[in-house]
Amino acid sequence: MSVLLLLTVSALAFGAMNILGDPLFNILGPVALDVDNPESVELIQAAEEQYNLDDPLPIRWALWLGDFVTGDFGVQFSEDGEPPVRDLISERLPRTLQLLVMAQVLAALIAIPWALWTASRPNSKVDRASTVTSFLFIAIPSFALAVMLKWALSIKLSIFPLAYVANDTFWERSFQMLLPAITLALPAAAIYQRLLRTDLITTLQEDFILTARSKGVSRRSVLFKHALRSSLFSFVTIFAINTGALIGGALVVEQIFLIPGLGRAIVEAILREDFPVVLAIVMIIAFAFVILNLIVDLIYSLIDPRVRSS
């Protein structure tokens, strides 16, 4: 099923790119339209040969797919085709991945204590205030939060650096990425907290909690060991599902904090109409979605044995 989905995505993307765009024009520029001049006709034929553009679409798709799965992402549509798309991706992808990992770790670090704190005193003033807060964070668009945080923390208070410098050391770059990661983490944390809090409150009303408490287990220990552990499964599920949404957020946030990751790469490629690059990035993100869905399915079958048999 997931393989079928990836094939569909790649066929749709490849087809759309080739039918709606004009690859020949992207490679050669205005020369591609000049079919009367024998010199440009020669150029056109050479380019068609080089990029297999004279084959029918399905064959080109199959050729491209064969290259793609073996790790050859093709060449960029520019005069010399350098650097290969693969190099570009291997330069950009780790940055986006690091941003996502940092955001998710931060979100979990914020959400779990937050949820435990509010779930242990439901409907108190603190809890009500936190419900309003999480609603605000869930509603705010990532680009709006990014601009506001950049203005307040980087420009007004100068706590965080303004630029991402690719040549700095890993720790310096991680610090430069901290504010973008916080931007992604805050709404994510609000989503996780809301779910985990509801789940914890339900769990705390279960009989086994009462049993544990009457056997003399401390409040703290019940909350952490018994309630949190059984609620963690649903937390992990929403964690995985939300990663998909975070990818989209990361692409946008990269623009605002000027991090040269996949998001910047796709925008630059779109401007140049460089579709081997767009195609490669689209496929990588689609692949990430499919993997995430598989992980979610796996988690479901871990929680609920009935899913495993069906």
Add this chain to the structure above:
Amino acid sequence: MNDPKDIDHVHLDEQAQSLVPLIAGASTFHDEGDTETATKRRLGIGFWIAIGWIATIVTAAVLAPWLPIKDPDANLIQPGERPPYSPSSEFWFGSDQDARDMFSRTIWGARISLTVGFVAIAFGMVVGGSMGMMAGYFRRRWDAVVSFIFLVLLSFPALILAILITSLMDRTLFTISFVLGVLSVAPVGRVARATTISFADREFVLAAKSLGAKHPRIIVRELLPNVVIPMAALALLGMAIAIVAEGSLAFLGLSVEKGATWGKLILTGAGTRSLEDAPWISMAPIIVLFLTVLALNFAGDRLRDYFDVKETAL
């Protein structure tokens, strides 16, 4: 059932005593939930404030050409001063680097942003809603086909589809709304299908059937009124999502090409230089956009609680 009020009367040792607040805390939550059910049939003042804000923004956007506001594209250079101008009685939200009035630009931006949001969700409602209702009513083969289409649409990363199509097409108001509309078909359709199924076997539908009503009449007269009401809540949430999506596309350089949208206004003010010199250029549209999205979300949430929609797919 472990009613904590019974536990109070049982002799407990000291450690278990401290359990009571824990459980009682949890049960207060539960009790409040019950009283909430009793008073649930009220939408509350917050809902009407949210609706009021939405109505104000929509009215301002619709009436923008006739409102006594400045021309959004005019360069209103003030003698002896260099733009951007900070907010003042002359420029309520300040002006941008080209001395254009941000207040009127924000209102004009609302025209495009709200249109995108409205057209997108209207498309989703009409196409997704009717597909979902047909699937839920006729079941069998229809259901299998429609459910498969929804599945494919849902498993396709929405953002990727949006990037893909908008990067290849002319980015007019129509195409952007259309792309976002297609993306909303599956989430809306699933809710329509689920709601229709829950009503399709009810007595009043059976009664209509046994009185000899044809399928179209049953769908339109009996089922539609029941499906439309919970869908209204979804429409508000969906519109918020579409408005935010337009903003995200703007930051990828893929929003509507002509005219100002909220997303594009924020983008122009989001550079480091203009945030240092003139934060109001991006803050004014951010605040208006945020309040609008917040109001749509809040009103949608309240409506959903009010009509108690179980399925929340959006």
